Amino acid sequence: MKQFLRKLELPEFVRDSRLTVAVIAIIVLELLSTFFAFFINRIFGVALLLIFVFSLFWVVFGIYILAKNTNNYAANLSYRIKRGEQEAMIKMPLGILLYDESRRIQWVNPYLQLYLGEKDVIGQTIGEVDESLGQLLEDALNAKTSESKVVKWDGHQFEMVVQDSIGVIYLLDITRYADIADKYKAERLAIGQIFIDNYDELSERMHDQELARTSTYLQTTLNDYAKKFRAYLKRIDEDHFLLLTHLHDLEAMEDDKFSVLDKIRLETSRNNTPLTLSVGIAYGGDSLRKIANQAQANLDLALGRGGDQVVLRELGQMARFYGGKSNPMEKRTRVRARMVSQALSELFKDADQVFVQGHQRPDMDSVGSGIGVVKIARLHGVKARFLLDTAHCNYDVDRLVKKMQAASPDLDLFIDPEEANLEATDNSLLVMVDHSKYSITYDQPLYDRLKNRIVVIDHHRRGEEFPENPMLTYVEPYASSASELVTEMVEYQQPADGNRVLTNLEATAMLAGITVDSKEFSLRTGTRTFDAASYLRSIGANSATVSELLKEDINSFLVRTHLVASLQMLRPKMAVMQGPENKVIDPILTAQAADTALDLEGVSASFAITRRAGDTIGISARSMGHINVQVIMEKLGGGGHLSNAATQLKDVSVEEACKRLLAAIDEYLQENS
Numbered sequence: 001m002k003q004f005l006r007k008l009e010l011p012e013f014v015r016d017s018r019l020t021v022a023v024i025a026i027i028v029l030e031l032l033s034t035f036f037a038f039f040i041n042r043i044f045g046v047a048l049l050l051i052f053v054f055s056l057f058w059v060v061f062g063i064y065i066l067a068k069n070t071n072n073y074a075a076n077l078s079y080r081i082k083r084g085e086q087e088a089m090i091k092m093p094l095g096i097l098l099y100d101e102s103r104r105i106q107w108v109n110p111y112l113q114l115y116l117g118e119k120d121v122i123g124q125t126i127g128e129v130d131e132s133l134g135q136l137l138e139d140a141l142n143a144k145t146s147e148s149k150v151v152k153w154d155g156h157q158f159e160m161v162v163q164d165s166i167g168v169i170y171l172l173d174i175t176r177y178a179d180i181a182d183k184y185k186a187e188r189l190a191i192g193q194i195f196i197d198n199y200d201e202l203s204e205r206m207h208d209q210e211l212a213r214t215s216t217y218l219q220t221t222l223n224d225y226a227k228k229f230r231a232y233l234k235r236i237d238e239d240h241f242l243l244l245t246h247l248h249d250l251e252a253m254e255d256d257k258f259s260v261l262d263k264i265r266l267e268t269s270r271n272n273t274p275l276t277l278s279v280g281i282a283y284g285g286d287s288l289r290k291i292a293n294q295a296q297a298n299l300d301l302a303l304g305r306g307g308d309q310v311v312l313r314e315l316g317q318m319a320r321f322y323g324g325k326s327n328p329m330e331k332r333t334r335v336r337a338r339m340v341s342q343a344l345s346e347l348f349k350d351a352d353q354v355f356v357q358g359h360q361r362p363d364m365d366s367v368g369s370g371i372g373v374v375k376i377a378r379l380h381g382v383k384a385r386f387l388l389d390t391a392h393c394n395y396d397v398d399r400l401v402k403k404m405q406a407a408s409p410d411l412d413l414f415i416d417p418e419e420a421n422l423e424a425t426d427n428s429l430l431v432m433v434d435h436s437k438y439s440i441t442y443d444q445p446l447y448d449r450l451k452n453r454i455v456v457i458d459h460h461r462r463g464e465e466f467p468e469n470p471m472l473t474y475v476e477p478y479a480s481s482a483s484e485l486v487t488e489m490v491e492y493q494q495p496a497d498g499n500r501v502l503t504n505l506e507a508t509a510m511l512a513g514i515t516v517d518s519k520e521f522s523l524r525t526g527t528r529t530f531d532a533a534s535y536l537r538s539i540g541a542n543s544a545t546v547s548e549l550l551k552e553d554i555n556s557f558l559v560r561t562h563l564v565a566s567l568q569m570l571r572p573k574m575a576v577m578q579g580p581e582n583k584v585i586d587p588i589l590t591a592q593a594a595d596t597a598l599d600l601e602g603v604s605a606s607f608a609i610t611r612r613a614g615d616t617i618g619i620s621a622r623s624m625g626h627i628n629v630q631v632i633m634e635k636l637g638g639g640g641h642l643s644n645a646a647t648q649l650k651d652v653s654v655e656e657a658c659k660r661l662l663a664a665i666d667e668y669l670q671e672n673s
Contacts, residue, residue: 023059030055095158095171099126103137112171115154130154137162137169150174190250190283191291192243193299194222197276197307199239206273214273218264225260229253247283250312254322257671258310261323265308276308285315304462306477306642319464321631340474341376341489347455347471348377351429354384355420355450357442359435361587362388364549366434367397368513369457369482373431374413375501376486376493385415387442394588395556396516399549400509407505417443424449429471431455434482436475437465437639457485459517461630463639477641480521480529483513487532504540511541512549519595523625523643556589563593563608567600571665574627575603579610581654587618591646594622605629609657617649617657628668635664 030052038045095112099105105121113121119129127134136151140162143149151160153171157178161170196218203211215238222241226233229252231245245253261277268275280299282291298311298319305311309323348354354377358366370386377384390401405411415423420443430450432441436458441447447454455472459479479485487510490501502510514533518525521533537543552560563577563585570576575597579585590610597606605623612618619636621629623643630645638647649657 027056093173095169095173097126097169097171099167099169101167103127103134105129106167115156136160150178186246186248188247188283189288189291190243190245190247190281191288191295192245192279192281193295194233194241194243195278195299195303196239197278197303199275202273202275203238210273214268214271214275217268218275221260221264221267225263229256243279243281250281250283254312254320258322261308261310278302278307279310281310281312283314284317290315301462301464304475304477306461321634337485337488338492340472341492343472344373344376344455344489345380345493347429348380348382348384350427351382351453352425352427353423354382354429354431355387355415355424355446356384356431356433357387357446358433359437359440360442361394362397362434362442363394363513363516363588364396364400364509365481365483365513365517367400368510369433369486370431371413371506372483372486372490372502372510373433373457375506376490379493379495379501385420386413387417387420387446388414389416390414394586395553396512396549396551396588400505400512403545403549404505407503417446421445421449427453429453429455431457432467433457433486434459436460436462436467438467439465457482459485460640461642463634478526480524480526481514481517483510483517484529484532486510487514487536488528491535500539502536502539504542505545507536507539507541508545508549511536511543512546515546516550517644524641552592556586559585560589560593560596563589563610564596567597567606569602570662571669573602573604574665575600575606576658576661577606577608578654578658579608581611583611584613585610587612587620587646590618591620591622594620598622598624607661609654609661611654612648615651617652617654619647619649619657619661621645621647632661632664632668635667636660 030048034045034048034052037048093111094109095115096109097105097112098107103125105124105126108116108121116129121129125134126137130153132153136153140149140160141164148159148161151158156173156175159172159174162168163170202214206214219235222233226243226245229245229249231243231249231253234242234244236242258279261279265274265276278299280295280297280302282294282298285291294313294315298313301319302309302311305321309321311319311321313319354374356370356373356377358370362370367386367388374384374386388397388401390398393401401414404413424446428450430446430453432438432447432454434457435441436456438444438447438451451467452469454467454470455474456467456470457474459476459482461477462475474485476485493501495501511533514529514536515521518529521529533541563579566577566579567575568577577593577597579590587610590608594606594608597603597608605621605627607629608620610618619633619638621633621640621644623629625643628642630640630642633639633645633647636647636649638645640646649660652660
């Protein structure tokens, strides 16, 4: 039976042994029934025998027909599958290219040939046929992966798979779907907040008619700008606008460098009513609430950096900055200084002790402002000290410390960082003065310990790196120095016993801080700066002692002079100085060299590059205000003021740092051409 079934070439399911057993069992039963039927009745037995023969014949014939039909069906199906494979290989919208070991084309399907035109490609290398396609293949092979990758070629987007083991490239045209995805991304909503920086101050001294004219000008100019880029603009307050736009229109604004900032600043300046804009814009993400909150945070960042600029950020990404070309105008008021002073006093009363620290390698402004904060805290009966390793500090700070120790041998004003970390508790308060970037704070472990109990007092423009949840923030980039800000707070502190908050020497230290950072009252100096200096003089600050503290020693003078002697005008009106590759130069001397270069005719900005440590190069940047050195330093990971900034680079040489600096300067010049 099995041999018979094999001859019929039956399908596998018919040749199953279980089916064979069932058929044999039925045949045996029929034979037995026929055999016994003959004993009962011969005619009945003959009838059953005929039925058995007919049934057997019909079964064999049925199996034969079934086998024949099944084989025909399988053959037809196999033919259709192979034909379908061939048709798919030739006609389906999937480009296929076969190549050999030398990257020569062996075959392409007709669909891919459509993209190659009428070229005869067989036998040629892929690079010879199409250079860009050859480069895509090389990139895919260098990536050493067989996973699909979206690539752009011949004006289309393809999902590309390369199987180098068999020498085949698959290119699936996904241009249509990519266009849909691009359209979706381009039409995502961006939310912007526009704030007129100094509208309140100007409106106070304007006549009603002049104020109405200025307000109308602002509304018209911003409306025209929004209309130009198909954005929605709504004035929600006298000095506040809401901006809604699609992402592709926002990209057009970004390409335009948000020129409306320059337009309004220049045209209002000509009318003696100088106005500037601060703008915060955010996009990305699925929640409009998060986008709106981020836009407000970006506006706060723009204002904290001095205004007259745009802060643009995609949710979860780094911020991008535009503008910031003007010197910050003095916008803080004595009311704000008084409120901050009172708020600081309340925070001090709730703390068991206060630690004050400046930036790494603290200068006179950092120390002077820190001393002022310590004395305010002590005025309220709180134990407070300034973090300083008195055995390792700059020469001017060292002179100040020695004078204070000589005047008061039991002085308990300074504390070593290690001791501070041992004494700190969960109820202690940390005040950061003269800086807001936690990466450059004087003692990182103490910052990490008290990062939820932080107060920031700074006069530098705020950057992205900022304490996450400060208890109080007083960042005023319009001030000359942190000492100026702290001096104003000291003025609003009234000792209960009638004694002075500061001693003569402490007031002198704060005056020295203002003198250093304002470059002897020549840069970033407003009326409030002179008011603060006048107050310090009135309570005992000595100008002669300031000069004595700031005297430069001979070795430092020689190092600085040698650094200035390396000056080169590598860009128009920009001086660059480079220190020796194998010599570590103090950051203070580097900054002083940059300051000195500004005194030279024809120098609008200066950059001093020196080695700070074995693996660190420091760059100090100064300008007269026409060139925004803060933006240049931010391109290198640093920050600061429009006219006073710096950065540090790791694992580079002085020469490499100079090349990076020049690249950042060129990028800045191109953006502001």
